[in-house]
Amino acid sequence: MIEVTGLTMRYGDALAVDDLTFVVKPGLVTGFLGPNGAGKSTTMRVILGLQAADAGTALVGGRPYGSMREPMREVGALLDAGAVHGGRSAAAHLWCLARSNGIGRARVGHVLDQVGLAEVASRRIAGFSLGMRQRLGIAAALLGDPGVLMFDEPVNGLDPEGIRWIRELMRLLADEGRTVLVSSHLMGEMALTADHVVVIGRGRLIADTTMSELVARFQRGVLVRAADQPALAGLLVSVGANVREEDGGLSVSGLDATRIGELALARGIALRELTPRNASLEEAFMELTEESVEFGAGRAAG
Ligand SMILES: Nc1ncnc2c1ncn2[C@@H]1O[C@H](COP(=O)(O)OP(=O)(O)OP(=O)(O)O)[C@@H](O)[C@H]1O
Numbered sequence: 001m002i003e004v005t006g007l008t009m010r011y012g013d014a015l016a017v018d019d020l021t022f023v024v025k026p027g028l029v030t031g032f033l034g035p036n037g038a039g040k041s042t043t044m045r046v047i048l049g050l051q052a053a054d055a056g057t058a059l060v061g062g063r064p065y066g067s068m069r070e071p072m073r074e075v076g077a078l079l080d081a082g083a084v085h086g087g088r089s090a091a092a093h094l095w096c097l098a099r100s101n102g103i104g105r106a107r108v109g110h111v112l113d114q115v116g117l118a119e120v121a122s123r124r125i126a127g128f129s130l131g132m133r134q135r136l137g138i139a140a141a142l143l144g145d146p147g148v149l150m151f152d153e154p155v156n157g158l159d160p161e162g163i164r165w166i167r168e169l170m171r172l173l174a175d176e177g178r179t180v181l182v183s184s185h186l187m188g189e190m191a192l193t194a195d196h197v198v199v200i201g202r203g204r205l206i207a208d209t210t211m212s213e214l215v216a217r218f219q220r221g222v223l224v225r226a227a228d229q230p231a232l233a234g235l236l237v238s239v240g241a242n243v244r245e246e247d248g249g250l251s252v253s254g255l256d257a258t259r260i261g262e263l264a265l266a267r268g269i270a271l272r273e274l275t276p277r278n279a280s281l282e283e284a285f286m287e288l289t290e291e292s293v294e295f296g297a298g299r300a301a302g
Helices: 040-047 090-100 106-114 130-142 160-175 187-193 210-215 229-238 257-267 282-302
Strands: 002-011 016-026 029-033 055-060 074-076 148-152 181-182 198-203 204-210 219-226 241-245 250-255 271-278
Touching: 016 040, 016 055, 016 198, 016 204, 029 040, 029 160, 029 187, 040 055, 040 148, 040 181, 055 187, 074 130, 090 106, 090 130, 090 204, 106 130, 130 148, 130 160, 130 250, 148 160, 160 181, 160 187, 181 187, 187 210, 187 229, 187 282, 198 282, 204 210, 204 282, 210 282, 219 229, 229 241, 229 250, 229 257, 257 271
Parallel strands: 029 181, 029 198, 074 148, 148 181
Antiparallel strands: 002 016, 002 055, 198 204, 219 250, 219 271, 241 250
């Protein structure tokens, strides 16, 4: 479990994280979403004790990172996959990390296998592709077999196969009961990965909810096609729905797809299509963050 409470962090006069409070629970993949500069990396760095907060606390398993005797066994993180010593081999890099954290050599082989780098274990990191570096960074995060994992934009620059691999790994880690926090500025990617989302903008909390609730919140009506469309339109309007013609079908709001299907069935109208439509999650994200920008502007003016 990660508990962030009233976290505030400034760079000079600029407020990067502003009184942020949220909890990341075990057994779930939690997406940490926000546009560039929202404060995601800063929050993660404070959780990892790499930066001191100006106010508030960030606890992992009830304790600040700085008080852990063997932190790699409690929390693993991928922050910047580029930041490794290129002259070493993958195995040497991991063994160096393991040794300085009291972790046995067997874990090095285990995590190299787990991330699919076993065959290139003795190659110098300098020759690694971005995807291989990401995998190596994830191997390092997993080295201490920690219960809490944080990944900052892990899919950045990866090909579709690499993205799918990361998605499946997150799921597996959460299913093992671990706490998984993964940041992204791409809502669409998160929709496929996360169970829960924490959305921030300008360092402030915008939403802390389940992914399915967020999707439902941005539901954009139902597209329906029927054998007898005028009859269906009349029926739906008679129960209070908003109906307009669209693309040879009916765009319906005010009723969900289940209810529309039941009404059509009861009246004996055959349906040819019944499609609930959501705003793209990118649109939802824009809306959410625009609200936060407006909120920010309002506060500044007031
Ligand atoms: N070392 C620094 N010095 C000064 N300002 C910084 C520093 N690091 C970050 N900032 C500022 O703090 C704010 C939050 O940045 P942060 O990197 O945490 O956001 P982010 O959500 O991770 O963004 P991104 O998706 O671009 O990584 C931004 O306005 C950024 O410009």
